Amino acid sequence: MVTPPPPWAAVPIPNHYFRGEMSPNTPPEPPLAQLEAITSCTICSPLLCVSVLTQVHGQGGFKFQNWAKTYGSSPELYFQPTSVEEIREILDMARQRNKRVKVVGGGHSPSDIACTDDFMIQMGKMNKVLKVDKEKQQVTVEGGIFLSDLNVELSKHGLALANLGAVSEVAAAGVIGTGTHNTGIKHGILPTQVVGLSLLTASGDILECSESINADIFQAARLHLGCLGVVLTVTFQCVPQFHLHEVTFPSTLTEVLNHLDDHLKRSQYFRFLWFPHSENVTVIYQDPTNKPPSSSANWFWDYAVGYYLLEFLLWISTFVPSLVCWINRFFFWLLFSSRVENINVSYKIFNYECRFKQHVQDWAIPIEKTKEALLELKAALENNPKMVAHYPVEVRFARADEIWLSPCFQRDSCYMNIIMYRPYGKNVPRLNYWLTYEGIMKKYGGRPHWAKAHSCTRKDFEKMYPAFPKFCSVRDKLDPTGMFLNTYLEKVFY
Known part of the structure; x- marks a missing residue:
């Protein structure tokens, strides 16, 4: 018996990649297509060394959709393997039938990086x-x-x-x-x-x-x-294991940008949220502490106001876009204008609940370009009153590394994340905002977050990443036929 798909994926979707609104038509319950292959195989690895018979089942008619319901596909066969042997069989099938393979996890990537119309492998049963x-x-x-x-x-x-x-x-x-x-x-x-x-x-x-x-x-x-x-x-x-003490407090964009180095030194995990169409900023410090957990969570403010009321007002603003400026300022005053502190085990502070379905972009620029880039984005919004931006623009920072395709390759970086919510699943106009933001990011040497939607192609990546040819060489060696490619990756490599 085939295990049913996870609930986040069981959504009607056209039999191709899509962007924008979902199809309102719910197809009839799809038939179960099952492939079975039995073979003897030996796996040689320090970790795995077995010789077994395997049986692989693939489900047909499956509809994949990402968490934000912005991208999806209809794989020909959907697999939930429980062993390395089963995965190997799936790859053998794909090779024999000239099919491509994509592996998915939680489905949170806000792009089509996980989409395929061929074979999809969901790794949720290999979770030990x-x-x-x-x-x-x-x-x-x-x-x-x-x-x-x-x-x-x-x-x-x-x-x-x-x-x-x-x-x-x-x-x-x-x-x-x-x-x-x-x-x-x-x-x-x-x-x-x-x-x-x-x-x-x-x-x-x-x-x-x-x-x-x-x-x-x-x-x-x-x-x-x-x-x-x-x-x-x-x-x-x-x-x-460690606890984190989180402190959030209001400030202004001018203050934060003029004293950015001080903020970076003052807190080990520093970030800030800018509220577009205003000078308002929320500063967030997170630092290790020996203090016991304490929380200021409040259902009324966090959910009744911060979710239900906000979503309703954002929905109204889809008919009157000029309301967005007022909404950003009103909710800063309502929810972010006072100092708040929380203490908890580290992962409970790092994680927060993403309540809204959304479109996002997130690029990394050299950290020394933070002020120039953000002020240029602010000026662009001021000079184009018809272009509106939801709050917040989240600004985070990361250390340089040597990972070939890391947006932080050989440079300390500032990540600048923009967002447009989808109240009640409704798409909002964002093209001008998106193109303006991308243009500014490219101007300052930005590199897009790989999981998030962007318009870059191989020519862009060859300029952005000095080690891009090295990565391509490894990819060509490990996957010469392109088994693990899809539409998203074809733009990257071709």
């Missing part, structure tokens, strides 16, 4: 913690484990990841594959915490990778875009 090395403070996990589950398991061993993104309902293999980040100039993007991984290639080989084993492949695979193979395991470098 394989090894915890307390002496080295390292953990090895299967690629399908969600960080939300890993966080809980690590806490049982007195460990934690040093940094996390806003969402933890994401798979370990996926979170490194797209270069997920948080903030903190002393901290890199999440893939910098990876010290080892294993990869099943298109040919069926299993490669163990680290800085000392298959080093070139390791540098590529730490941010792999899902195009090098199937990530089977990931080993993370951890730190002792």
Whole structure:
């Protein structure tokens, strides 16, 4: 019996990639298409060495959709493997039938990076913690484990990841594959915490990778875009478990930009939220503490006002766009104009609930260009009253690294995330805002977040990434036929 798909994916969707509104037509319950293949195979790896018979089942008629309901596809066959042997069989089938393969995790990427009309592999059943090395403070996990589950398991061993993104309902293999980040100039993007991984290639080989084993492949695979193979395991470098003290307080854009270096030095995990069409800013400091947990959470303000009322007003603004300026200022005054403090275990502070479906863009620019770029975006909005922007513009920071396709490759970076919400699922005009923002980011040497929608092509990436040819060379070697490509990746590599 085939396990039903996860609830976030069971949504009607056209049989092709789409952007914008969902099709209102709900198709009849699709028939179950099942492929079975039985074969004897031997897997040779320090981690896995078995010889077994495998049986693989693929579900037809499945509709994939990302969390924000902005992108989706209808894979010919959808798989939820439980072992490496089953994944190998799926790749064998794909090779024999000349099909492409995409691996998905939590489906949170706000782009079509995970979409395919061929074979889709959902890794949710390969979600075990394989090894915890307390002496080295390292953990090895299967690629399908969600960080939300890993966080809980690590806490049982007195460990934690040093940094996390806003969402933890994401798979370990996926979170490194797209270069997920948080903030903190002393901290890199999440893939910098990876010290080892294993990869099943298109040919069926299993490669163990680290800085000392298959080093070139390791540098590529730490941010792999899902195009090098199937990530089977990931080993993370951890730190002792810690609490964070979060302090949020109001400020102005002028103050923050004029004293940016001071803020970066003052807090280990510093970020700020700018409210477009105003000078209003919320500063957020997060720093380790020995104090016990405490919370200022309030359902009325967090949900009744911060979600339900806001969504209703944003929906009204789709008919009267000029209201957006007022909404941004009103909600800053209502929810962000006073000092607030919270203390909790680190991952509960790093993570926050993304309540709204949304369109987002997120580019990394050299940190020294932060002030110029943000002021230019502010001026562009002021000079074009018909172009409106939802709050916030979230500004975060990350340390330079040597990962080939990292937006922070060889430079300390500022990530500038813009957002347009979809109240009650309704799309809002954003094209002018999007193009203006992209133009400014490119002007200041920006590199787009790999998980998020952008208009860049191979020509752009060749200019942005000095190591782009190295990555392409590794990809050509590991996947010469393009088994792991899709429409999104074709724009990147062709």
